[in-house]
Amino acid sequence: MFMDAPSALDDEDDLIFVSSTSMGSRLNQLMPEKAMDAHVALEQFKSEFMSRYHGGPDFLPLSLKDATVKAFGSDARKRKLLAIYIHHDQSIQANVFCSQLLCSDAVTNFLEQHFVSWAWDVTSAYNKERFLQDCKQILGSGVADTVRKVKKDNYPLLLIAHGRGRQCEVNAIIQANSDLNELMAKLVNAYEESEERKQQEIREEDARIARENIKLEQEEAYRMSLEADRAKVEAELLEARRIEELEEQRRIEETKKEEDMERLRSSIPDEPSPDCKEPLSKVRFRAPDGTTFMRTFLASEKLQTLVNFVGSKGYTPQTHRVLKPWPKTNLLTLDMSSSLQSNKIFPQETLIIEENPDQDSDTCSES
Template identity: 40%
Template sequence: MVTIGCLFLQVKQSLTSLTDIPVRHQAWSGWGQPVSDQDKLYACGLKHPTHELEMSKSEATTSRAKEMEVESDDDDTGLESFSLEDDLFSQEEPRTSRRLEPLMPDGVEDEKSALTQFSHEFVNRYGECHPQFFLGSLDDAIQESLAVRATDRKLLAVYLHHDGSIFSNVFCSQLLCAEGIVNYLSVHFVTWAWDLTSLSNSSRFIQTATRHFGSLAATQMRSYTQDQLPALLLISRAKATNEVIDAIQGHVTLDEMMTRLIHAVEVFQGQKQADIAEEREREARELIKKEQDAAYQESLAADRAKSEAQKLEDDKKKEEMDRLMQEQRKVEDEKKEEEQRKEAISRDIASQVPEEPPANHKGKVARLRFRVPNGDIINRRFLASHSLRDMLNFLIAQGFHIEDYKVLTRYPPRDVSSLDAGETLETLKLYPQETLILEER
């Protein structure tokens, strides 16, 4: 049995051991197109799932051998006998391609050494332009990418390879090693890889995955067949939990793969910003707690030394609390003023919103659905000739200020609130209908 990623020359060499017909004597028929020894099987126009080929000994070689035998019998010069093969095929056999080594040795014990071999052999197979695989255990890769401060966090991409998959060669050479994919992974991901070809290595990975991603995700990975591999798992982190947010399998196109990577990063960035805010709040609380603890200890020391010192410390704490309360009231007052300002703007803008055309209007009517952050749907009709500014004014009148919300289309995703507000809805392809999503900035 051979894989479709091997060379035609390797197939001919395999048949030599079975038929005793040297590679140079083999005559093949049944190809759907001209084929050379250095072509890989998947590029030879084979029919799926079966393709019949016929191999025989070259007739030209047999005829030439018989002629040489006759000439040898009639030759009276007394020259020493010679080998037909030495005379006809004295040139060296074409150099065969290097035998593919496994990406990872069977029964891995040292993950760093195994990943070093994986990376080295991956370069030998697919070239220098490839993702920079993290050289270390999956635990270390998670520590490097996800288990860090939110500001330093990256997505983790886990590449699962299987040499028995018919998609592996194409996926690696044409997708994973595409320059755009390589650059995008290097900026937004820490990339870690594992070879599931060996049963023992596959079991080792599943055990580790269960510990880090949970039994449900590990069960899904365990169920992958060869035809579902290779796969690129995208791992994110939310609320101190690692989560597989996407599994890109080997049959995707380059465009689809890039789109899914970009979507994963966009979702991750939103969660990351929320985690950064929460992290800063927690640090602020811890800082206040430390300050309060320090103040309390100082208070105890002062009380033991002198009652007056305790009184001064109490006064200091009171002043500090008063200051904090004043700052809090100031923030609340500013927030209230800002809300009042926006409400005034909404009321003023409402007068500028064009009237909604009736349902039976004969002209071009754009029917828009707005999905707001709380899940509600707002339906509104506009004339196709109305401008983007008219639509945005309607949203402002509803309390959704453009400074606070982005207005996004679904497919393809674009931020229409950043476009020229003077353009008409028809020009912006929001006619005859569109669903728009309001997302907080």
């Protein structure tokens, strides 16, 4: 929908370009007759316009599509209106409109502050048709049909469009028969209406962003919860694996310990009978848990036999030491080939079994 649409229509050959007008003979063309490259053509338009009128809006040297993106493609707070200036060099009003209205400080400054400005020259049939095709695609067929029907002397036109993202709508078409006050009034009115829409769009955009942020926070919390659950499961699996490995290690160690104890038991001579006539050593052992057990040995037995006997009970030299109370002696530090009698473990003795405070020391090799 747009306002101020022109009432004067031209069914004649507005598409026919006459290059030999009085204006055309005095001035350089604002745009090549066939603008094949929009960027090059618009750079020429901007340069020639500034040279001809010594000022004017800062026209973007971009395609119309890119100009709409520049104006409407950002968030609501940064959007601007789009001012589309359509020039016709054969119009009797072109020079007055440009020099006295469009290039006035008030209009130029207002456009610079609140609008993205873009321009095109429809003097040649080729360039007009190209603009109309772009206009139909971007601004709609209604705007394109209206511009197509504008008479030559009703140019220049100033189209005011607002938009949001890819949506674009022309809400005013200002013709050349306006004076400066009318032009400024229409620009200000378009701006004020745009600001009302912008504030509503800002509220909608802020609400949308807030919803998206809440959704992102929820998704992040859910992701972190999943990661925490996954980490917990992994930790539980690792702990279960660790416990299983410890159990397996304990079983291996227990099995080895049992095998060692069995080997030590098989290496120990049988206990002497009560009616044995040889000298005997009766030894009481006090275990770390306070329990006691006794064993009788031949007094001539080697100290190694006594140590092996203690080891067969599970108190190996690697984990425990055997102490003689008086004088306090660690039997594991003595000569294992010496006899019990020579070490005064005779005829009877109480020995104390303690956990070895340092399993790397005070050990001896089995004979």
